[in-house]
Amino acid sequence: MLRTTSSIMAKFVRRPLPSLNPLPPPPSSSIAPTLARSMTILSKESGIEFKKENYSSRMAATQRPVSPHVTIYSFPISSLASITTRVTGITLSFGAAGLGLVEIVGGNGAALGLMETIGSGDVGGGLVVAGAKVAVAFPFVYHYLGGLRHLVWDNKPEMLTNLGVEKTSYILIGASVLLSGVALVV
Numbered sequence: 682m683l684r685t686t687s688s689i690m691a692k693f694v695r696r697p698l699p700s701l702n703p704l705p706p707p708p709s710s711s712i713a714p715t716l717a718r719s720m721t722i723l724s725k726e727s728g729i730e731f732k733k734e735n736y737s738s739r740m741a742a743t744q745r746p747v748s749p750h751v752t753i754y755s756f757p758i759s760s761l762a763s764i765t766t767r768v769t770g771i772t773l774s775f776g777a778a779g780l781g782l783v784e785i786v787g788g789n790g791a792a793l794g795l796m797e798t799i800g801s802g803d804v805g806g807g808l809v810v811a812g813a814k815v816a817v818a819f820p821f822v823y824h825y826l827g828g829l830r831h832l833v834w835d836n837k838p839e840m841l842t843n844l845g846v847e848k849t850s851y852i853l854i855g856a857s858v859l860l861s862g863v864a865l866v867v
Contacts, residue, residue: 759843762850766827769820776817811865818864823857 756764784792798804799813830849834841 758850759846762827762853766824769824772820773824814864815861819857819861822860823853826853826856
């Protein structure tokens with residue numbers, strides 16, 4: 682028996698379309714009370730009342746703990762060390778890009794001339810020289826020592842413990858401040 686395209690199409694046309702309703706059928710009345718939950722309806726007045734309430738009093742009424750705000754939360758030293766590593770990396774990237782931009786805009790030797798001017802103390806005296814040295818030395822030293830710390834952890838994962846991370850974070854910060862202080866004298 683040969684089927685033609687029109688006979689196949691006629692078969693599909695006669696089929697009822699599937700239901701497009703994505704919602705499941707309503708539950709039967711025997712289990713409806715257990716599945717039903719109250720609906721929160723906020724009117725304009727109740728919204729205004731809600732805004733008048735203090736967050737702490739709302740949490741006390743619902744017996745939920747009040748979460749600490751970032752201004753009173755004490756970050757662990759390992760978090761601060763990680764954040765500082767990222768910030769110093771970004772600082773070094775912007776510093777290198779800035780020097781490159783000075784060289785492109787000012788021509789050959791412009792970045793060297795800028796660094797010589799800042800280093801000579803002609804622009805603001807010793808305070809500007811000290812600030813420039815620390816602004817370059819601290820991010821470089823901190824990021825470099827942080828990279829060495831991660832290199833050690835990659836090669837000796839047994840050293841990567843919570844206590845070890847905390848100790849090396851203090852060492853990293855102390856050594857970076859110390860070496861940046863040495864850069865002031867040099």
